[in-house]
Amino acid sequence: MNDTTIPKIPQSMNRKDFMKHVGMSVGGILLLNCLQACTGSEIPDPMQPGNTGVDFTLDLNAAAGNALNNGGGFVVSVANKVIVARSQDKSTFFAVQSNCTHENFQLTFQGNNNQFNCGLHGSNFQTSGAVANGPATSALKRYNTSFDASANTIRIFE
Ligand code: FES
Numbered sequence: 001m002n003d004t005t006i007p008k009i010p011q012s013m014n015r016k017d018f019m020k021h022v023g024m025s026v027g028g029i030l031l032l033n034c035l036q037a038c039t040g041s042e043i044p045d046p047m048q049p050g051n052t053g054v055d056f057t058l059d060l061n062a063a064a065g066n067a068l069n070n071g072g073g074f075v076v077s078v079a080n081k082v083i084v085a086r087s088q089d090k091s092t093f094f095a096v097q098s099n100c101t102h103e104n105f106q107l108t109f110q111g112n113n114n115q116f117n118c119g120l121h122g123s124n125f126q127t128s129g130a131v132a133n134g135p136a137t138s139a140l141k142r143y144n145t146s147f148d149a150s151a152n153t154i155r156i157f158e
Helices: 015-039
Strands: 055-059 074-077 082-086 093-097 107-110 115-118 124-126 131-133 142-148 153-157
Touching (some): 055 074, 082 153
Antiparallel strands (some): 055 153, 074 082, 082 093, 093 142
């Protein structure tokens, strides 16, 4: 015998009860947002680590990509939120999200030690995107690169 009790669902809700439920829901959402902002913890980027849709090509013959002709050079694509760098020996390209995972400051690349650097609080990231030293605790999102030497272009994509 099945003696499961099914709770009764009210057939209607008056306006006062409806407003009470909506008010509690909205209040809860606002409280959660406020608590997150007040804790000073890292702000997760809603675009990370999921698919960001990044897929663009830089022409190293053009001004926008020219710095990548040099070992240790780097370029920031603000529109794509990606920093692209070239190793000191010019053998490898690296592409990661352009802003620090700590408090969203734009990174630079230090070719002499092959690390991405945040000038705001001093976090460093390896070329893999992993944290080398904090205060950041979360890795950068890394992107794929494909260099076409004959055209002198580089594609950055997921
Ligand atoms: S914003 Fe980069 S270390 Fe704080």
